[in-house]
Amino acid sequence: MSPMINADDLDRIFKNLDKKNEGAVGIAELHGLLGQIGVHTTPEELDKFVGRTTLDYFEFLFFYEAMVKASKPEHEHEQDLRRAFEVFDLNGDGYISSEELRSVLSRLGLLDEKRGGADDCKCMIGVYDDNSDGVLDFHEFKNMMSVSGFRK
Numbered sequence: 001m002s003p004m005i006n007a008d009d010l011d012r013i014f015k016n017l018d019k020k021n022e023g024a025v026g027i028a029e030l031h032g033l034l035g036q037i038g039v040h041t042t043p044e045e046l047d048k049f050v051g052r053t054t055l056d057y058f059e060f061l062f063f064y065e066a067m068v069k070a071s072k073p074e075h076e077h078e079q080d081l082r083r084a085f086e087v088f089d090l091n092g093d094g095y096i097s098s099e100e101l102r103s104v105l106s107r108l109g110l111l112d113e114k115r116g117g118a119d120d121c122k123c124m125i126g127v128y129d130d131n132s133d134g135v136l137d138f139h140e141f142k143n144m145m146s147v148s149g150f151r152k
């Protein structure tokens with residue numbers, strides 16, 4: 001299992017890379033970092049992919065996550081999703097109901113209860129509920145996660 005990198009680590013990584021303390025890192029620095037974590041690419045490819053010569057902190061976070069995700073072997077990615085699925089599936093029946101989605105999102109502070117949070121969850125489930133049974137199975141959950149991730 002690869003060690004999880006948390007926000008603090010990324011913060012430190014960014015500050016390390018940002019030697020001139022400009023609040024931005026360049027392509028060359030990013031390239032070096034990716035090499036260290038086993039993502040092999042050329043500066044030219046990176047340049048094309050990023051589409052700019054420097055990244056600010058938020059661009060860096062976004063890009064880093066996307067690269068790490070893309071470089072992960074498929075089965076590891078699947079395991080991550082499994083774990084995420086289990087977090088949401090509170091009663092462990094193999095399905096995520098809108099109730100479960102609501103309570104997990106609100107626990108994470110991602111839901112505004114006062115502004116119709118419960119309805120939002122029903123809508124969210126509805127969008128990805130392929131077989132229309134009102135709950136998300138793992139396959140449907142995977143679709144939801146991949147849409148909200150880098151692969152648009």
Ligand SMILES: [Ca+2]
Nearest residue numbers: 089091093095
């Ligand atoms: Ca459940």
Ligand SMILES: [Ca+2]
Nearest residue numbers: 129133135136
């Ligand atoms: Ca379903």
